[in-house]
Amino acid sequence: MGSYGMLAKRAVLTDTPVMVQIQELLRGVKGAVSLAQGVVYWQPPRTALEKVQELVWEPSISRYGADEGLPELREALTKKLREENNLCKSSVMVTAGANQAFVNIVLTLCDAGDSVVMFAPYYFNAYMAFQMTGVTDILVGPGDPNTLYPDADWLEKTLRETKPTPKLVTVVNPGNPSGTYIPEPLLKKISDICKNAGCWLVVDNTYEYFMYDGLKHSCIEGNHIVNIFSFSKAYGMMGWRVGYIAFPSEVDGFAAQLLKIQDNIPICAPIISQRLALHSMEVGSQWVTDQVKDLVKNRELLVDALSPLGEGAVKGGEGAIYLWAKLPEKFAKDFEVVRWLANKHGVVLIPGSPCGCPGHIRISFGGLVEADCRLASERLKKGLEELVRDGMV
Numbered sequence: 001m002g003s004y005g006m007l008a009k010r011a012v013l014t015d016t017p018v019m020v021q022i023q024e025l026l027r028g029v030k031g032a033v034s035l036a037q038g039v040v041y042w043q044p045p046r047t048a049l050e051k052v053q054e055l056v057w058e059p060s061i062s063r064y065g066a067d068e069g070l071p072e073l074r075e076a077l078t079k080k081l082r083e084e085n086n087l088c089k090s091s092v093m094v095t096a097g098a099n100q101a102f103v104n105i106v107l108t109l110c111d112a113g114d115s116v117v118m119f120a121p122y123y124f125n126a127y128m129a130f131q132m133t134g135v136t137d138i139l140v141g142p143g144d145p146n147t148l149y150p151d152a153d154w155l156e157k158t159l160r161e162t163k164p165t166p167k168l169v170t171v172v173n174p175g176n177p178s179g180t181y182i183p184e185p186l187l188k189k190i191s192d193i194c195k196n197a198g199c200w201l202v203v204d205n206t207y208e209y210f211m212y213d214g215l216k217h218s219c220i221e222g223n224h225i226v227n228i229f230s231f232s233k234a235y236g237m238m239g240w241r242v243g244y245i246a247f248p249s250e251v252d253g254f255a256a257q258l259l260k261i262q263d264n265i266p267i268c269a270p271i272i273s274q275r276l277a278l279h280s281m282e283v284g285s286q287w288v289t290d291q292v293k294d295l296v297k298n299r300e301l302l303v304d305a306l307s308p309l310g311e312g313a314v315k316g317g318e319g320a321i322y323l324w325a326k327l328p329e330k331f332a333k334d335f336e337v338v339r340w341l342a343n344k345h346g347v348v349l350i351p352g353s354p355c356g357c358p359g360h361i362r363i364s365f366g367g368l369v370e371a372d373c374r375l376a377s378e379r380l381k382k383g384l385e386e387l388v389r390d391g392m393v
Contacts (some may be wrong), residue, residue: 010112014131018124018354021335025342033376034348035302038176038321039367042236042291048279055275065268067259069094069244073278080281081246085208085219087227090246093258094274096266098206098230098243103129105226105245106168107261108254109200110135114167117158119143119150121324121355121362123176123204139166140356148180148315148324152189159197169194172204174211174319177355177362181211181319184218195224206230206243207320209288210366212296215318223248233321233366234288235280240273295321298365298373305377306363308384321366324352328388332359340392345383347376 022036043049055061068074074092081087095101102125110116112134118127119141130138139158142151150171159165171190174181182190187203194201205227208217219227227246231237247254262268280287299317306314306325316324331337334351338361342348352360368376386393 010132010134013136014128015124015354017128018350022338022348022350025339026348029342029346029348032342032346032348033372033379034367035363035365035376035380036348036350037367038233038364039238040233040236040291040321041367041369044235044237044240044276044280045283045287048235048276048283051279052272052276055272061272061275063271065271065274067262067268068092068255069269070271070274070278073274076278076281077244084285085205085227085246087219087221087246089221089249090227091249091255093245093247093255093262094269094277095243095245095262096269097232097241098204098228099125099129100241100265101228101230101243101245102126102202102204103133104258104261104265105202105228106130106133106135108257109226110167113137115139115162115164117141117155117166117169118356119171121148121175121177121352121357121360123172124354126170126172126204127354127356143178143180146315148175148178149182149186150190152186152193155190156193159193159199165197166199168200168202170202170204172206174207174217175316175322176204176207176320177322177350177352178324179316179318179320179322180324181215181217184220187218187220191220191222191225195222198224200224200226202226202228204228206233209234209285210292210295210321211319212299213318217319221248223251231277231280234285235277236291237273237276237280240270240276242269242273242277294370295366297370298368299323301370301373301377302363302365302380305381306384308381308388310388317365321364323363323365325361325363327359327361329359330391331387334359334361336392337361337387340387341380341383344392345379345386347379347383349380
């Protein structure tokens with residue numbers, strides 16, 4: 001017994017998770033190959049897993065740890081942030097994945113009713129995090145039609161003209177769902193715009209090691225900037241759930257308020273997962289870079305598979321593990337196309353609508369070894385050729 005009307009509006013009005021819908025679709029299609037979820041095909045470093053295996057019986061693994069993370073892991077992360085990311089004035093909190101890190105930040109910085117800024121195509125889970133915390137005034141800015149770079153001029157105008165000033169601006173670099181990176185000069189310009197307007201900038205760096213064609217990832221630091229990182233993709237730790245926040249040390253009260261949120265959601269990230277993260281870091285980031293190199297062939301296969309969509313339809317892929325493609329104009333209902341490709345051709349993608357861009361699709365090239373990716377590419381190309389030629393028949 002009960003009433004739907006008694007459920008919290010902030011939950012009811014939050015978008016249904018697209019990955020839940022995709023998982024249901026996958027369960028209903030026998031033999032389908034997934035290019036949907038943002039995962040990598042590798043596991044954590046073998047030596048790190050072996051060390052963790054030995055720790056299972058250690059009593060500390062089954063106890064709570066410090067809310068902000070194991071001291072030795074935070075020390076290693078502080079060193080990494082300084083040496084790899086040039087972040088020298090940031091404190092660290094370890095979280096149960098980057099998604100939880102983002103929710104921590106939203107709860108710490110935003111009140112229900114605040115306005116915030118994202119850029120399309122945006123990361124669907126970040127959008128949902130705003131919705132479910134009551135931050136429903138979400139201003140969505142455009143990306144450059146050719147590069148998908150966030151439109152800094154639009155941002156400056158919007159922050160200047162919107163009253164009260166939006167509380168927070170967020171970007172993913174390199175991008176999810178687009179696979180587009182933000183060049184350092186543009187990132188600095190966005191940062192300066194936010195600083196001058198008096199609002200926060202939150203940068204999700206989950207795919208920092210996933211850069212191609214000689215491009216370099218960069219981070220920026222300031223008392224108005226919060227950076228998010230993750231172990232999930234880089235070290236193949238999706239199911240272990242470890243991310244971390246790098247927040248400005250000089251901002252009074254930030255750490256104390258962040259700890260309140262942390263203590264009431266996970267208390268701490270799983271201890272055994274934190275130990276695995278630490279041992280993975282000991283193997284070194286070069287291990288990650290070596291894995292990422294193998295994804296270039298996957299990207300090539302899928303760019304070819306998307307060729308039936310025509311010249312200029314495919315964007316991104318400079319970083320992360322994603323390509324972003326525009327469907328023919330008459331297929332604005334992208335979820336119907338995704339279902340059709342799954343049922344008719346046995347390949348599963350993410351529709352663009354949950355990312356603010358109907359009529360598009362996201363393709364992940366990280367989750368399959370090359371042989372499986374080749375099979376998926378063949379299916380996808382055949383399906384798109386049929387879609388363009390005959391429609392969904």
